[in-house]
Amino acid sequence: MPQSGHGHPAPPQSPPQPSSGGGGGFFRGGRGAVVGGVLAVVLLAGAGVWFATRGAGGATDPVAKATAGPGTASASTDDGGTDGGGKNGDTKDGDVDLRAEAAELNAERKPGEAKVLWLQNGGVDLPRNGSDVYGPWVFGDTIVKGMYRTLSGYSVADGSLKWSLDLRSKLCAAPSRASADGKVVVGVESGNGNAATCDSLQMVDLTTGEAGWHKKYKRQGVWDLLSEVAMSINGDTVTVGRTSRTDAFRVSDGAVVFGKLPGNCQPFGFASGPVAIAATSCQTAADDHKEQQIQRIDPATGKVEWTYRVKKGWEVARFYSVSPLVVSLKQEGKWAIMLLNEDGTYRSQLVGGSDDYTTTCDDDLVSAGKNLDNCLGVAADGQGVYLATKPTGDEPSNKVVAFDLNTGKAKWRATAPPGQTLMPMRVEGGKLLMYLSAGRNKGGGIASLPPTGGTPQMVLRHPVAAATVERDLFDPRIAWLNGRSFLMPVRISGIDDEDEKRMKSMVAFGN
Incomplete structure (x- = not known):
């Protein structure tokens, strides 16, 4: 991971300028070192649960068949009848019931440890190099994940399969959030093999698994065709961002909201959530797209409400938080974290000191998508910004550092147990929630800290007996919902x- 020196440079920004129009975009940037010693690759904080769950105990993936055409799609079961995406309890040949394995792990539980609620194997015949895992999205008592050509909905409580939808085409992009009424729009490929292009959209109802509208959008020009897709949902708008433009559609019916905007500055991605914060790129004479902006826009119209011009040569890497607005910037191996006020004016820049910071984001680990709001290792609220340091020592562990919003200076540090790491997820109920990784003969779990710091307190302690299962998950996403934690690898890939x-x-823990 590239790192910069520990000196603190002038904030990589310039005063905000009035905007005459435009839209916004959102993408996932690569890892890097934050200027001033702060490594910033982080989770979108203060914006709700960051869900990451897959599968359910004993159930597997494609059962229902989807017939998708422009603007329409339907789901039907293997027996030819349509039922909105699959029957409860449907399974696939070769599925393995893992309840016995969960029971064995629970039999070894120690006092104070949570249960393994349910487990799920991959259960899907994947292409040679495996598959990224998308989602999850949670609505009501259903948790939904996507993998390869399938979306599947499971019971949050027991992991049983509620529905499964065969998309016929490979998933290639997806927003980190669903709409407030339980709809998601995912990107799927058209064409096959080397001719496949991520240029189609499919809306799905998370409750029933029913496929809604399906449509293609145009990708043209070198910049557009070579760029990865960034998706977001803001209200009833889904955006599809690329290097050269963003197309926006209504989630409810697929109608076009806006497309390419006037001028040489175009959005390349949005942060999902109630507030639409965008990153835009301005084409220069050198055609290098290095002049960039941060904008707040109206997702229903594409109208720009304010624009902040990033200092030339710096690029918008991620939005770590929308409220407060925390932005990751990068420049040739350097990395800075900047805060803006609600009106888009400069607020502060984090001062990293001698610590190195680390986070994990989907695009560091998976092959598809460039969303900017799916990171683990950072959170923010009205009290501060919280970052994880890089693990060090003979028994590698790390710290969580809190920074003041107005000065950017560190306020306190909290230390993880030896051999384990703490990664901020979000702030809930006035407390910072963190994922404590599993170590050798040490279970992981969910820990918390008050805004004043102190010693981390366990909210849910995963059983030591399941530590190997937990450690075997490839850089898992962590979800926390109503006293349950869900762990899902970002990618499934095996030797055969x-x-x-x-x-x-998927592994689910709870009491």
Whole structure:
């Protein structure tokens, strides 16, 4: 991971300028070192649960078949009848019931440890190099994940399969959030093999698994065709951002909201959530897209409400938080974290000191998508910004550092147990929630800290007996919902088909 020196440079920004119009965009940037010693790759904080769950105990993936055409799609079961995406309890040949394995792990539980609520194997025949895992999205008592050509909905309580939808085409992009009424729009490929292009959209109802509208959008020009897709949902608008433009559609019916905007500055992605914060790129004479902006826009119209011009040569890497607005910037191996006020004016820049910071984001680990709001290792609220340091020592552990919003200076540090790391997820109920990784003979879990710091307190302690299962998940996403934690790897890939089917795709813990 590239790192910069520990000197603190002038904030990489210039005063905000009035905007005459435009839209916004959102993408996922690569890892890097934050200027001033702060490594910033982080989770979108203060914007709700960051869900990441897959599969359910004993159930697997494609059952229902989807017939998708422009503007329409339907789901039907294997027997030819349509039922909105699959029947409860449907399973696929070769599925493995993992309740016995969960029971064995629970039999070894120690006092104070949570239960393994359910487990799920991969269970899907994947292409040679495996598949990224998308989602999850949670609505009501259903948790939904996507993998390869399938979206599947599971019971949050027991992991049983509620529905499964065969998309016929490979998933290639997805927003980190669904709409408030339980709809999601995912990106799917058209064409096959080397001719496949991520240029189609499919809306799905998370409650029923019913496929809604389906449509293609145009990708043209070198910049557009070569760029990865960034998706977001803001209200009833889904945006599809690329290097050269963003197209926006209504989630409810697929109608066009806006497309390419006037001028040489175009959005390349949005942060999902109630407030639409965008990153835009301005084409220069050198055609290098290095002049960039941060904008707040109206997702229903594309109208720009304010624009902040980033200092030339710096690029918008991620939005770590929308409220407060915390932005990751990068420039040739350097990395800075900047805060803006609600009106888009400069607020502060974090002063990293001698610490190095680290986070994990989807695009560091998976092959598809460039969303900017799916990171683990940072959170923010009205009290501060919280970052994880890089693990060090013979028994590698780390710290969580809190920074003042107005000065950017560190306020306090909290230390993880030896051999484990703490990664901020979000702030809830006035407390910072963090994922404590599993160590050798040490279970992971969910820990918390008050805004004043102190010693981390366990909210949910995962059983030591399941530490190996937990450690085997590839850089898992962590979800926390109503006293339950869900862990899902960002990618499933094995040495052969059977290995991929056996790999754990989801682990759920709770009391």
